[in-house]
Amino acid sequence: MIVEVVGGTDEVPEVRVVNVDDLTKLHLALGAVTDEEADQVLREAGLGRLQDAETGFLDVAALRAAAEPQAGAADWAQQWDGMVEYAGRKGWLADDGASLQVHVESAASG
Template identity: 70%
Template sequence: MIVEVVTGTDERPEARVVDVDDLSALYLALGAVTDEEAARSLESSGLGRLQDAETAVLDVAALRAAAEPRATAPDWSAQWDRMIVHARSGGRLSDDGANLQVDVESAASA
């Protein structure tokens, strides 16, 4: 699954969740946007925030709410649960389970 911030309508950056059925990896992909634009788009979408240039913190509930309605994999919920367990074991999930740290990548390499 990819959370991406790209230039959307009217050349305004927008955050969106894509590849919702692939839960083997999760990261933030930035298109041709500045860090400030990416931060603003993530926050206004409710999906999360930039922690720094290499890390974003995503809201787990908002991410699931954005992805699950579009998922088509029959075992999507089980895959989601495995992804969250893996994130917790890797130290990327907050203690309360509300936030998930992900890497930031250029959309060109996504």
């Protein structure tokens, strides 16, 4: 699963959740936006925040709410639970279970 922050219409950044059926990896992909723009649009969407250029935090409940309606796999909910469980074992899940730490990658073409 990928959470993308990209330049949208009129150069206003937008956030999209894509590849929702691939729960073996999760990262934040930033297009041609500044870190500040990415952080702002993530917060406004209620999906999370950017800590720095390499690390973001995504809200578990909001991410699931955004992704699940797009899911095609019959066992998606079980796969989701497995992904969150795995993240917890790796230390990528907040103590309260509300957010996931994710790696930031560039989605900018060029």
